[in-house]
Every structure is written in structure tokens, then in C-alpha cells.
Amino acid sequence: MSEVRQNPAANDRETATHRDDKLELRLWLRLLTCSSLIERNVRTALRARFGTTLPRFDLLAQLDRAPDGLTMSELSARMMVSNGNITGLADRLIEEGLVKRTPSARDRRSAHLSLTPSGKRAFDEMTPEHEAWIDTMMAGLSRQEMQQLFGLLGKLKTSVLQNAGSHEGEDS
């Protein structure tokens, strides 16, 4: 098993916040805790059930959603990782025969990545279980609470995108 504990009485980052910490900071730490917990569970489950990793699954999922394929840059944007990262990840999946690359006819710099039949099959096998894991983890929330949370996170996302990076150029 993993050497990372997952005990329900977690003594995590967020639990360790001070009573007098600012709401914004506590909110961020709790958000991070939730995200990390779910991510860790999915990662562990993907390895245990399918012998694969989250980044690989994520890349396959992006391609599955885009039947016409995606370029490296598009993948980089959607997965929110650096461009260089995609290169290595794609290389491994191509090596494993799950993804293929088709050079673009009109722009010789770029190529479209897409799922091979084998990749599509692998993804279709994984995705129902993946969804079930997520459902299970969220079982403690009512439909209404999920919708409320979804809405609030939407506002947060907008806020972050709007106000991000405003600390830059304060001396220009």
C-alpha cells in the first residue's frame, strides 16, 4: 500500500490553520486540501486498477473529448501544465500505442494528437470506474449543495482569472 496515510482524522495542512488566520487563507488551504485528497485517491485508484497514472489518464480524457484531436499547445492549455511537459507525456503514450500523432498539413510546426483504437478502448474501460470513484467521494453532498458549490467555484474561478498576476509590475 501507499506510505501516505489517509486516515479520516487527518492532521493536514488545513486543520493546522490558526483561529486568527484570514478567511481568504483558510479558504485557499481548505480548497487545496480537498483538491489534494481527491487527486490522491484518483491517482491511487488508477494505479491499483489500471496500472496507469493521472497525467496519462488526463491526457487520454482530453483527447477523448476532442474527436478531431488536439495540438500540443491545446493540450498544454487544457491540462494547465507547461508545454514541455506535454512533449514527454505524449512521447510515452505514443510509445505505448495509446496515442498517435498526425502532422498538420498546413502548419509544419504542429501536429494533432489523437487516440488510437487501442487508446480509445483503454480509456473507455477506465472512465466508468473513474466516474464512480468521483461520485463516491462526493456522496456526502446533496444535489443542491453540489450545485451551490459549483456556482461558488465558478465565481472563484472568474475572480482568480480576473485578479491574477496583479502583483506583477508594481514597480514599472
Added chain:
Amino acid sequence: MSEVRQNPAANDRETATHRDDKLELRLWLRLLTCSSLIERNVRTALRARFGTTLPRFDLLAQLDRAPDGLTMSELSARMMVSNGNITGLADRLIEEGLVKRTPSARDRRSAHLSLTPSGKRAFDEMTPEHEAWIDTMMAGLSRQEMQQLFGLLGKLKTSVLQNAGSHEGEDS
């Protein structure tokens, strides 16, 4: 600058979800998007302003919150990363003189890590700006929305901890 785009009209993972995807899945992807966006901003800002990284800052922050110091395992639990990860991270910070290790008197396996004066100074210099970045990113939410979000995330956290790993042992 970074080569990862941060344009407000993000074409991210979550934006690419289907209309007919389940609420649970969309909620998870939006949560991940928010978390990744904030994390990336903090990471970029830490590098730009202080030439350091998020894991280093995070470790310093944990130690700052625990005046008596923490063992490797405690740090691992709080930061929600693997035990082996802490070893390397701590080594680097000790090398840089920001952290010191004190062997435990009663248990020769473990040692307490704590901030050096230099580490404390470095952290105290960073933390007000760090808090300001978080505040700025959340500026689009009202006090009440933050509290609501905080509460809902608390429920989610409980749910995940309760229902995590229930896919394991389904054939035992």
C-alpha cells in the same frame, strides 16, 4: 515570463466538459481548475519575488506554525506528500540554512525540524505578500460567499475522507 498562458478566456480542462457530463465530474474538474489556477499564480509569484518554490515555502510555513518543530512524518501528513519527498525537500532547506534538524532525545529514529533564525526571517518576509496574493485572487467573492464556500468545502472534505478508497477490496 512563463510559457504557460494565463489568459482570462481560458480554454481549460473544465471549460471543455460536456453539457451532459455528470454534476459530480464537472464539480471535480472545476475544483481542480480553481486549485491549479491559484497554485500556479502563487508558484509564479514566489519565484518572481523571492526566487523560491511553493514546496519550500509550504515547508517553512508548516514549521512556522509549529514552534516546537515537526518530525518528517508530521510534515509529510500536513503537506500531504509522500514521506520520501520530505527527505529531499528538507535536505535542500537545511543546505540553504533555512531549517535545522534536532535529533530526538527519546527516539533515535526521528528528528525535529525547525526554522533557523534565517529561515524565520525569510518566511516573515514572504508571508505578508503571500497573503496579499491570495486576498487579491479572492477579491471577487463577498465575505458571505467565502464563508459559504468554506462551509461547503468542509462538507466535501468530510465526504471524501469518509468515502475514500471504498473501491478497494471489492473482490475480497
Added chain:
DNA sequence: CTGAACTATTTTATACTTAAAATAATTTCC
């Protein structure tokens, strides 16, 4: 046309991360 600016991707160097095995110390229980 031509070269400057831009865009897409890869490469490089370094850091971070994990899972699993190894090492070493402590506790437990007979």
C-alpha cells in the same frame, strides 16, 4: 520579397513527486 516578430514544439537542466524497497530503531507480547 525580406527580415522582424510571432508561434509551436523540443530540449535542457533542475526540482519535485511518487511507490516501493531498504534500513534502522522502538514497541509489543509471550
Added chain:
DNA sequence: GGAAATTATTTTAAGTATAAAATAGTTCAG
């Protein structure tokens, strides 16, 4: 008190991640 189980940490090997520089192709102003 000593073997077995547990706990704390380190090591190992592979993969994931970033930022920045390099490479190569495209676009566009003049």
C-alpha cells in the same frame, strides 16, 4: 529478554513538472 510487528526515515528508480533556451516554421509590415 527476545522474536515479531510496527514505526520513522532514507534510498532508489521512474515519472512528472517547471522555466528558460533552442529550433524551426509562419506571418506580416514595409
